[in-house]
Amino acid sequence: MSTAQFDPARYKAEQRQSWNAASQHERDRMPEIRLTVNGRQERLTVKNSTLLVNALRDQLGLTGAREACGVGICGACTVIVNRRTVSSCLSLAVLADGAEVLTVEGLSDGDRLHPLQQAFLEAGAFQCGYCTPGFLMSGVALLATAEDPSEEEVRHFLVGNLCRCTSYQEILSAVMKMKEQASPDWLQPRGGLSARPPA
């Protein structure tokens, strides 16, 4: 039995095609939004019903946030909008007009990992890695805004992120370890990757 392998390039091409298939009339009626994603100005044409997670993934090629549970429980789609974590699978893209969005792709400076990413690596704070972008965004938001959070506060904050490989102890210790180093400018994009589908 052969298993079809997921091909990111093909996925993007298909998304592109479905986008092009929308009639000109439909596209004329769609709102254009301007937002900053990982420090870069973007202009997107979206439907009113387009979810932020899909705009990020399909139009900007930023696939770190992924829709998993679809109801705001699992945290795999966590991104930071105007300095707050949100479930991008429950956010309408059109409401992000004018917003500053930070995704996991904006954490590293391109060459060096973000300190929290490095801490995750050193603590072995993942197994399959599917939940990792969400945990990183939650961890960054918590550490950048809370002053010296207790372990209980960190646990309470991370209750909305699920790791089905159960790396919770390592995730918790990686976040706790970075308490001293964290600063409010962790919410600023550091360059990083800004992947984009081919035009």
Next chain:
Amino acid sequence: MRDFELLYPATIAEACQALRRHGEGARLLAGGTSLVQFLKEGMYVPEVLVALQRIPALDAVVAADGGLRIGAMARLTDLERHAALRQAAPLLRAALHLVGNVRVRNVATLGGNLCHADPHADPPTALVALRAEVVLGDGAQSRQLPVAEFLLDYYETALRPGELLQGIIVPRQERGQVSVYRRFTAVSEEDWPCVTLAAVGSVRGRAPNLACAALRLVVGALEPRPRLIAGIDELLPLEAGDAARRETLAETVMAQLAPVDDLLGSAWYKRQIAGVLAREALADLFQQGAAP
């Protein structure tokens, strides 16, 4: 999800006008955390969403006759951190802190939470215990209703066509009044609660001779609307050392509930849990009352 038109009224009057114009085809959009789930599942298929984001000051929190008036669009995280709210209504603050998870609270609004009218929501239980009221307006006139009368049934409220919830008036918890909010999740911490319970009372005397008076107990998540437990006054003042009467209180709570079997537990189980929460809440009230 089917696409929809999105309107951004600049005033409450414009929003109500849009609701009247589009009737059943329109829905209000506040934070959207619950609404978007219903849109995705096709439970609501609106033609028009009326977004409240651009109406100025609809998220303001101001002091109002002996309490606080919370704008319908105030987000839960902001309310959790609000110093005046923390002081005036610690019970509400405790309930807000447990809603969903931080991502939900960062976006969800108190008005949206009430209008969605999900029986499992945490804030309504606390708001009923605090005798909070909602302010409903149609752009020309406004009226006030106790939260207990605003919530009617699963996802049903007393809002009339063309009306929206503008704010919530929360009376100040008096000095010496103690309160506790408890929830029990049967599956995992982030799940919907199986039972919620809010208690407000005043505790007199010195430990160990404490007595609880003016107790108000509300149980949520078990029925379509929060249940204010009746017949408690006959048990008051309730002395901390009166174990038999404390047990009568727990039984009074359990006897009035009509839970249903579902994935969060059987009716029998939920009733037992409500009894446990009532006993724990009472112990907590006495403990707070004993603190200097």
